[in-house]
Amino acid sequence: MSQHFPALIIVIPLFSALMVTVAGWFNKRLCFPISLLSLAAVLYSSIGLLMQVLSRQVVQYRLGGWPPPFGIVYEVDYLNSVVLVLVTAVALINLIATRISVVEDFPDKLGPFYTLYLLFVTGLSGIVVTGDAFNLYVLLEISSLTGYALIGMGKEHAPLASLHYVFMGTIGASFYLLGIGYLYLVTGSLNMVDIAGILPKLYGSKVVLIAFIICMTGLFIKMALFPFHSWLPNAYADSPPGVVGLIAPLTTKVMVYVMLRITLYVFKPEFSFASADINTAFVWIAAFGIVVASVLALSERRLKRFLTYVLIAEVGYMVGGLWLANRAGITGAILHIINDAAMTLCIFLAAGNILRQSRSDAFEDLKGLFRKMPFSMAAFVVAALSIIGVPPTCGFFSKWYLISGAIEAGQYVFVAALLFSSLVNVVLFFRIIEIGFFEPLDDHHHQAPEITRREAPMGMVISLVAVAVGLIVLGIFTRDIVTKIIQFAIPEGIT
C-alpha cells in the first residue's frame, strides 16, 4: 500500500467527497465522520510519504503507469512533502475545531459544505505533490472554485467580495496557464523536470523571459502580494468561521510554494536569480508591501479585517525571503510557510471563537474577554507573540532566518521592513490585548456581567490550545526541521 501513498493522498479525499455528497442527500449526520476519517487517513499517508522521502531522496509516482514526460507523474521531494503534511494537518485540525460552528452556519447544507471542503483539500494537496505543470493548473482551479463557493456563503458583502475574488483568481490562473503555454511552445513538454532539463539551452529566448514574467504575475495575484492584494481583505473578512481557518492559512502559503517550485525547480536559480538588480527590485516590492500592509492594518477597527492585512504582510516576508537569493533567505521563506500557516490557523481559530461567543469582532466589543474566555485568549496571545516574533514561538525563528539572510545579502531595506512590521504588530496586538485584558467588561451594570459570553465549546477550545502549544513546539524543533528537511529542499547551487 505504502508505494501508492501519492495517489491515495488525492484519491481518498476525492472519493470521500463523493461519499459525503451522497450522505448529504440521505443522512446528514454521516458527513462529518466521513470527512474526519478521510482527512485522518490523508494525514497518515502524507506523514508516511514524508518518512519515505526522508529515507530515500525522491518518491515518483506514475499515474496511469506512463513514464514522464508522456504521462503525469507525482514527484515528492523534501520541499513538497513537508508542505503536504502541513496542508493536511491544517485541514484536519480546522475540520475538528469548527465542527460546531459549521453546523450552526449551514444546518441544511452540511453535505455540500463538507464536499467542497474535501475537494478544496484535494486540490491543494494535488497542487503540492504534482510534477506536471498543467495538472497543477487543473488542481489550482478545483481549489479556487471550491474556495469561491465557500467564501461566498459568508455574511454581509461576502458574495460581492467572492465575485471579485473570482475575477482576480481567474486572471491569475489564466496568466499562469498562459505562461505554461509559452513554456510548452518552446520546450514541447509539460513535465516540470523535463522542462527544467530543456530550458538551459533557451535562457536567451524572449519567450522564456515572458513566460517567467507571466507565471510570476499570475502567482503574485493568486497569493495577494502587495499591488494585487485588494481582493483578499474583503474576501476573508466576511467569510464564515469554518472556512477562514482553512483558506486563510493555506491558500497564500500554497501559492508561495508554487512560486518556490517554479523559480527553483522549473526555471533554475541560474535563470531566476540571474540579475542582482531584478532580485533587489523584487525584495523592494516585498518590503514596500510589508510596510504598506502594516500601515493599512493600523487603520482597521475590526479584528478579522486587521488580521487579513497581517496576512498580506506575511506574504511579503516569504516573497522577499525567496528573492534574497541566498540559502538563509530561502530557508527563512520555506520555514515561514510552515510557521505562518500554523500561526494564521491559530489566530483565526481564536478569532473565530471570539466572534462566535461575542457576536462581534469590533475592537470595542472585546472588553473583558480574558475573564470570559481565558483559554481562547491565551491561545490568541501566543499566536500574537508568534506573529510579532518573540522567542521561543516559531514566528521568531523564521524571522531570524529572513533577517540574517537579508543582512547576508546586504538588503537592509528588507531588514528595516521586517523590524517595522514587527513593531507595528506589537502595537496592534497589544492594543487588542489591552482592551481584552484591562478594560472592565461593562461600565453600566457591574453586578453579574451578562453570562451570554463564556468560553467556547470544548472541542473548539481544545484544538485551539493544541495549535497554540504546537506553535511553541515548532519553535523548539526549528533546528531539526531546518537541518533534516529544509536544507535539502534548496538546490545545491544556492549558497
Place this chain on the structure above:
Amino acid sequence: MVPVVSIKPLLAVLASMAVVPFLIYCRKPNLREAWTFAAAIIKFFIVVSMAPTILQGIPIEYQVAEVLPGVAIRFYVDTFGLLFALVSSFLWIITSVYSIGYMRGLNEHSQTRYFCYFALSLSATVGVAFSANFFTLYLFYEMLSFATYPLVAHHQDVEARSSGRRYLTYIVGGSIGLLLPAMLYIYDKTGTLEFARQGILSGHATPGAVKILLLMCIFGFAKAAVMPFHAWLPAAMVAPTPVSALLHAVAVVKVGAFSILRVITGVFGTDLLNSLHLDTMLCLIASFTIIAASLLALNQDGLKLRLAYSTIGQLSYIVLGAALLTPQGLIGGMLHIAMHAFGKITLFFCAGAIFVATGVRNISEMDGIGKRMPVTLACFFIGSLSVIGLPPCGGFISKWYLVLGTLESENLLMLFVLLSSSLLNAAYFLPIVYRGYFGPPNPSKYGDCVKEAPLWCIVPLVLTAAGSVVLFFLPQPFLKLAQMTVKHIFMGP
C-alpha cells in the same frame, strides 16, 4: 577548569514558573501566598547550593535545547551570574513577604494575576543571569518584558494603561528595533553567540561596525534606562510599590544593567573596546545620564518619582563601571548591582510603608512623619546613606571601587562626575529625612492617629536596611564573586 554539567540552573529558573498553576488554581489567599513564599525559598536555596562550586572557580552549565544550528538555549553559571542571581532571588523572598502586607493593607484587586506574573518575571530574571549566550539572554529578556507588562498596568485605570503602553513601547521597541538586528549581525559575522572571556567580535567587524553595534546594545537594553531611553521608568511608577521595589529597583532595571555588562565583556570584550578607545564614548553617555538624572530627581515632589530618577542615575553608575574598562571599575559596577539593590529596595519599601500607613505620596506632605513612623524613617535614612555611598553602608564599597577605577584609568573627569553626583544624591535624599524628623507635623495631610505600617511591611524593610549595613562590614560573597569575575576576564583562567 572544566565546567560541571548540572540541571540546577534550569531548576532555579523553573522554580518560580512551576508555581504559577498552583497560584491560579488555589482560591484561598493564604494558600496562594504560602505557595509564592515556598517557591521563593526553594529558588533561593537552589541558587545558594550552586555557590560552593562556583566559588571554587568551577562554572556550571546545562543545555536545554539546540533550537537553531549552532544556537542553543544554554545555561552557564559563572561568578557574575551567580552574584546577580543571589541578589535577585534573595530579595524576592523579602519582597513576597512585603507584597503580602502591601496588597492586603490596600486590599488590591486581582492579586492572583499579580503574584503569577511576579513569579514569571522572577524566573525570567534568573534566566537572564544564567544565560550562556546572547540568544538565551534575549529570550529571557523578552520574556521579562512581557511578564512585567501586566504588573505595570496593574491598576487598569487610564493612567496605568498609558504608562504600560509607554513601558512596552520603550522596552520592546529597543529590543526588537535595536537588539535583534545587532544580535543577528553579530551572528552573521562571527557565526556564534556564546559569551566568551574576551568577547567574540574581535577580528570579525570593522571599528565603525563595532561602534554602531555597541551603541545599539547600550540603548537597545532599554531596561538599563540610559538616557534618552529612560522615560518609561518614571511612568512605570504607577505600579504597586512592591512591583516598583522589586522590578524597578532590582529585577528589570538591573537585568538591563547586567545585560550591558555581560555584552560588553562577553561579546565585545574589554580589550577590543580598549584598542578602539570606545571607553570615552561610553563614559560620556553614562556620565551624562548620571548628572542629568540626579538634577531631574532634585525637583520631583512625588517620593516614588524621585526614587525613580535616582535609580536612573544609579544604573548609569553600573554602566560607567563597565565603561571604564578597568578591573577596579568593573568590580565597582558589579558590586553596585548588589549594593544599590539593597539600598534602593529599602527606600521603596519605606515609600510603600508610608503610603500604606498614611496614604501620602508627596514629599512636601511628609513633614514630621518620622515622629509617627520612626522605624520606617530610620530605615529610609540608612537606605539613602547607602545610595549616596557613605559608610557605614554597602553603597560606600561599590562607590569606592568605582572611584578606584576612575583613578586607575586616570579619568579625572569621571572622578569629578562621581563625586558631584554623590553630592547631588545627598542633596535630594537628606532633605526628606530632615523634613520627616524635624519638620512641623501637619496631621491635616495624613490624618491624626497614624502609626507604623503593618508588621508584614515593616519587617522586610528592616531586614533590607540591616542587610545594607551588614554588607558594609562583610561584603564578602559579593566582593569575592566580583573579584573572581574580573580576574577571570582580565588575567584569564
Place this chain on the structure above:
Amino acid sequence: MDTLISIIVSKYNYWIYICLMMIGLYAMIVKNNLVKKIIGMNILQTSIILFYVSIGAKKGATLPIITHGHNGESHAVHAVDFINPLPHVLMLTAIVVAVATLGVALALALRVYSQYQTLEEDEIYSQIEMSRKK
C-alpha cells in the same frame, strides 16, 4: 520591412489571441456591470484556448485520427502527418474549467443581485456606503 511583414503574417493568429485577451482584460478592469465583467472573463479564457490550439497547428497535417486500420500494427504512423493532439486535450480541460468558473460566477452574481437589487458596481458601493453611515 519584409521581415516585419513576414513576422506579422506568419503569426497572425497569435496577434488575434493577444487582441482578444486584452479586450477581455480591459472589460474585466473597466466595465461597471458585473455580468459584463463575467463576459470579459470568458473572453480572456477563450483567447488562451485560441492560443493553445494555434500551438497545435501543423502545416500539411490532418486531424489526429488514424483512419486506416483499427488494430494497426504494420502501418508506420508519421508524426508529421497529424497535428499535435496534446493542446487539444489540454483545451478540452480548459473549456470545462471555463464553463465551471462561469457557472460559479453566475451563481455569485445572482446572489449579489438578490442582495442589492442591482449589478452596477457603483450603485452597490453607494449602497454599502449608506449602510456604513447608518
Place this chain on the structure above:
Amino acid sequence: MKRIGLIVVLLCGGLLVYGTIDFPGWGDPEAPASRHVSPYYIENSIRDTSVPNIVTAVLADYRGYDTMFETAVIFSAGIACFFLLRVFSRKSPDVRLYRHVPTSLTIRIEKGGKLPEESPDFERIDDEWTPYDLIIKTTCRLVIPFIQLFALYVIAHGHHSPGGGFQGGVILGASIILYAVSHDLRATIRRMSERVSALLATTGIIIYAGTGLLCLVLGANFLDYGALAAVLGVDPVSARSHGILIVEIGVGLAVMSTMVWIYYILSSVGRNDEGL
C-alpha cells in the same frame, strides 16, 4: 479607472507582443512543440491503447488523471452552485394556483383548501404563466430523442471519431435542458429530480475514479487500465481501450447531470420551481 485599465492592458499587450516575436511561425512542423512529446503520442497511441482517435487516447489514458479532475471541476461547480443558491422553502405558500389542462381554467386554492389529486389534468403553475406554444412542444418532442441518440453515439464512438464523454455528455444535458425550456421546470424536475441528477453526477465520477482505484487494487498504478485485463479477460492493450470507454461513460454521465443540475439551480435562483 478607464485610463488605468487602458495602461495596464497596453502594458500586458506590449509584453505579450514582445514575447511573440521569438515564436516559431504558425503551423511550423519543426516547432519544438511538435517535435518533443507529441510525436510519441501520434506514433504509439495505436500500439499502446488501440484507439485510433489520438485525442481520446491522450485525454483518457496518457493524461487521464487530468481528465478525472476536469470532471471533478465540473462536479464541484455543480456543488458550488447548489451550496451558494439553493433555498429550501420549508413553508408551503399560502396560495397555490392549479390549471385544469383540458379546460385551461385556473383554480386558486387558499391555504388549507383541498388540493387536487395528482392527475395529468391538473398542473401546478406559478404567478405568471405563459401558454406553451404547441409547435415548439411538438418539435421538441420529436427532436429530443434523436438528440439523445446522437449523444449516446458521440460518447460511444469517441474512439474512432471526434467525440467522447464531454461532448456526448453536454449534448445529453442540452437535450434535457431543451425539454426544460420548451416545457417548464417543474415538469422536467418531475421527470428527473434534482436528487437524481446530483446522484448521477456523483456516480459518473465514482465510475471514473473507481476504475482507477480498481487498477490500483489489481496491483498496478492508479488509472493504469492495463491491469483491467485480468477482469475484462482481454489483452492489456484492448483492456486499455475498454477502460477508456468505461471512463468516457462516467464522464458523460457526470457532465450531463451536472449541466442539468446547474441549469435547475441557476434558472430558478435556487428555488427549483418556476424556471425561465
